[in-house]
Amino acid sequence: MNGVHDLGGTDGLGPVPVPESEPVYHAEWEKAAFAMFSMAFRAGFFGVDSFRSGIEQMHPAAYLLSPYYEHWAHAVELHGVSKGMLDEAEIDKRMKYYLANPDAPLPERDDPDLLAFVDGVVKAGAPAGRPSDKIAKFAVGDRVTVVDDSPHGHTRKARYVRGKTGVVELAHGTMIYPDSAGNGGGDAPEHVYTVKFTNEELWGPE
Template sequence: MNGLYDLGGMDGLGPVNPPKDEPVFRADWERVVFGLFPALFRAGYFGLDSFRYGIERMNPVVYLSSPYYEHWLHTFEYHGIRKGYVDPDELDRRTQFYLDNPDAPLPEHEQVPELVEFVEAAARGGVPPQRDTDNPVRFSVGDRVRLSIDIRPGHSRLARYIRGKEATVIAHRGSFVYPDSAGIDGPDDPQHVYTVQFEARELWGADYADANVTSTFDVFDPYIEPVTTPERASA
């Protein structure tokens, strides 16, 4: 996530002003793209983290100037071509056909009950990312920790604006699929997840934050290390 896609903490992008009556889908094609997600997930195109990583492979200019579901469509194509499920020449040919014939009917496909059942279940409840691990729980509620500044190439859920900052552990959430591994087609490599709390001034500086404001963030174990205090160092 070392790229423009990591927007947390950035400024200068203007206000977010969603319309009061914003529709769920702005066009019919967005409905199709939404329905494709669980179907392609089940077909092995991607996992949740590699789905996100495929979006991060977009050209930054295209990313900022395209609608939300076009980002989904990009990662569908990226993983489909990368894994050999989609022929890019065939994709270009079909795209051009519908550009030239916008009223042409879409191909009809036989409905697969098992796929429909999976799509309906995944759309409602998602796919649980919890996994067991033999790794020890390293931190307890109240521990002071520092967020890492070391990010390897690929996908990560360690946002830029919290890197190198100090926080307090306020909860242990269990162990989950590790995005930095699964996002680039590695093993699930389950890691413990903690909720940590930051003082606003730690994140934004004393001149820009209220002393009474805090922010929380869920972090994976490899993202954090204990803060060594003088008392601990002398123990």
């Protein structure tokens, strides 16, 4: 899917300001949004690729005008409602309640196992490797060209590499194929490679 989320190689956006001491979180609710990702992942709301796909389904204006962790909250709500694990009316009801009562205490839950899981996912991530008997099409040193197309659904193929030619530097074995898993399909493992492109190949002689 081509959209505002794929900014790689886009020009005309100006410099990216880098504050000297930017906080990890800019508001308390961002901590909750971060925690919701791991908990929703464990509950079966989504995999990593369908989570990203959910973010990409935001309205372009909403995506550009909202902070980073609002994208995460959107994906959690979208997938939770679509899976029947969250109720949209209940979400709206609670949101209105806390807007009217900002100092009201949040519900508490003591779940050491869930806390340990979240801590593990945050520190180590989730493994993407999957076994497959597929034979690798490429080897280290091969010259390869990225297919130049415009997928309609989720893809990890950034626009700025499409149609570009590079050299395979590393072969990583078979892993989850995001273009399948992120679009409601299975893991569909594919061989994954690190490909080296020259600056001139990607950006031109200038």
